[in-house]
Amino acid sequence: MSYDICTVGTGPAGLAAALALAQTGLRIAVIGPAPNGQDTRTAALFAGSVTLLENLGLGEACRADGEPIFAIRVIDDMGGLLRAPEVTFTAQEVERELFGLNISNVGLVRALRERMLQSSNITLIEDNVTAVTVADDHAAITLAAGPVVTARLVVGADGRNSLCRQAAGIDIKTWGYDQSAIACTFTHSGKHRGISTEFHRPAGPMTFVPATPNSSGLVWVEHPTVAAEMAALDTEAFRVVLAERLQGLLGDIGKIGPRAVFPLSGLVAKDAGRSRVALVGEAAHVIPPIGAQGLNLGLRDAASIADCVTDALATGADIGGDSVLAAYGRMRHTDISARIWSIDLLNRSLLVQSPPVQALRGLGLHILKSVGPLRRFAIREGLHPSFVMPRLMQPHAASAGSPHP
Ligand SMILES: Cc1cc2nc3c(=O)[nH]c(=O)nc-3n(C[C@H](O)[C@H](O)[C@H](O)COP(=O)(O)OP(=O)(O)OC[C@H]3O[C@@H](n4cnc5c(N)ncnc54)[C@H](O)[C@@H]3O)c2cc1C
Incomplete structure (x- = not known):
């Protein structure tokens, strides 16, 4: 029960991190429960994330399960006197075929697990961790079933609510939003044409992301009381309100999948790595589901920790030592802070109803619509920050495709 690296958590970020780290040839343990298959969310994954998944050997699964996103449209539905212009960002204008792929969380986790089970240097332990103890040269991870696993680095x-974060003594900053998101998928008679549409509404955005050729994933942000009421409606009543909000955009609404409500909140860990623990995904940062940034950020964590461990191996450094974790923290700091700040600003700009704020928001959209270079810059940086390019997010990374022998 002694490994080089132990990844705690079997969500998409943890599984991707384990696969990325496995490419170093080190022995990895992944500890976490089996998926319950009940996640109603989809994840729009942008170019860097799709490249990572391809380099981890999931290209075929992504193409089979993921629906391409060619454009992102923002529609002002604030109901104000000064309506901001509708803006459509297309992949073509930044010389890309597509922005990315939208994949169901259930399908993504299944594909990552299947790939992981093919890797001879990853051991999956389906259990919960009850304690993590950090010593000078290793960390000890106690499983609910009793045994203790040791590793030089814990991801x-x-x-x-990360236990690993608490064990490493990493402080967090948290904040709340008076908003919840309803997430589900539904079929429709009209074509989405690969366009993800975001209605900007006073309670928050309402987003429709292509999920299959004739279905879309819905992320509907509302005041928590309204979200709870909407989620509790029977299917027919929900269909009526959904149709009202869609304004005929996707034709007739067909089958509506199970709905789940996610209260919105924010969290950021003060360090991404310390005391033999590197945090990835929502253990390090939680942001509202606006602009599809959360898991894209988590996958950049996964690819970055793999870079740091690879560099440590090249120089003979301790993979869970302070210098490696400090390098990881530096590598992730600006990207995480910038996304948290920009998503928070965008969300709050919808909630503040004062005319000057709304005028500024409208002006911003107007400038983005009319100034080509600025719009292209916003698209590129929105999809993937230019200053973060871990090796596994670069096309055709050396060990692409095959799990380590
Ligand atoms: C409505 C909505 C829509 C979204 N849409 C997008 C999108 O389009 N694009 C995007 O990039 N992001 C999106 N996100 C964000 C994205 O869903 C999350 O970032 C992502 O699911 C987080 O994955 P994770 O692996 O970090 O965490 P989780 O999925 O929470 O995984 C944590 C794992 O750790 C396990 N665990 C917890 N405690 C223990 C323990 N003690 N021992 C062992 N295991 C443990 C849990 O069982 C779980 O498997 C959306 C979020 C919401 C709410």
Whole structure:
């Protein structure tokens, strides 16, 4: 029960981190429960994330399960006197075929697990961790079933209430939003034409992301009381309100999948790595589901920790030592802070109803619509920050495709 690296958490960020780290040839343990298959969310994954998945050997699964996104349209539905212009960002204008792929969380986790089970240097332990103890040269991870696993580096991918984060003594900053998101998928008679549409509404955005050729994933942000009421409606009543909000955009609404409500909140860990623990995914940062940034950020964590461990191996450094974790922290700091700040600003710009704020928001959209270079810059940086390019997010990374022998 002694490994080089132990990844705690079997969500998409943890599984991707384990696969990325496995490419170093080190022995990896992944600890977490089996998926319950009940996640109603889809994840729009942008170019860097799709490249990572391809380099981890999931290209075929992504193409089979993921629906391409060619354009992102923003529609002002604030109901104000000064309506901001509708803006459509297309992949073509930044010389890309597509922005990315939208994949169901259930399908993504299944594909990552299947790939992981093919890797001879990853051991999956389906259990919960009850304690993590950090010593000078290793960390000890106690499983609910009793045994203790040791490793030189722990990757804490155990979500927002991360036990690994607490064990490493990493402080967090948290904040709340008076908003919840309803997430589900539904079929429709009209074509989405690969366009993801975001209605900007006073309670928050309402987004429709292509899920299959004739279905879309819905992320509907509302005041928590309204979201709870909407989620509790019977299917027919929900269909009526959904149709009202869609304004005929996707034709007739067909089958509506199970709905789940996600209260919105924010969290950021003060360090991404310390005391033999590197945090990835929501253990390190939680942001509202606006602009599809959360898991894209988590996958950049996964690819970055793999870079740091690879560099440590090249120089003979301790893979869980302070210098490696400090390098990981530096590598992730600006990207995480910038996304948290920009998503928070965008969300709050919808919630503040004062005319000057709304005028500024409208002006911003107007400038983005009319100034080509600025729009192209916003698209590129929105999809993937230019200053973060871990090796596994670069096309055709050396060990692409095959799990390590
Ligand atoms: C409505 C909505 C829509 C979204 N849409 C997008 C999108 O389009 N694009 C995008 O990029 N992001 C999106 N996100 C964000 C994205 O869903 C999350 O970032 C992602 O699911 C987080 O994955 P994770 O692996 O970090 O955490 P989780 O999925 O929470 O995984 C944590 C794992 O750790 C395990 N765990 C916890 N404690 C323990 C323990 N003690 N021992 C062992 N295991 C443990 C849990 O069982 C779980 O498997 C959306 C979020 C919401 C709410």
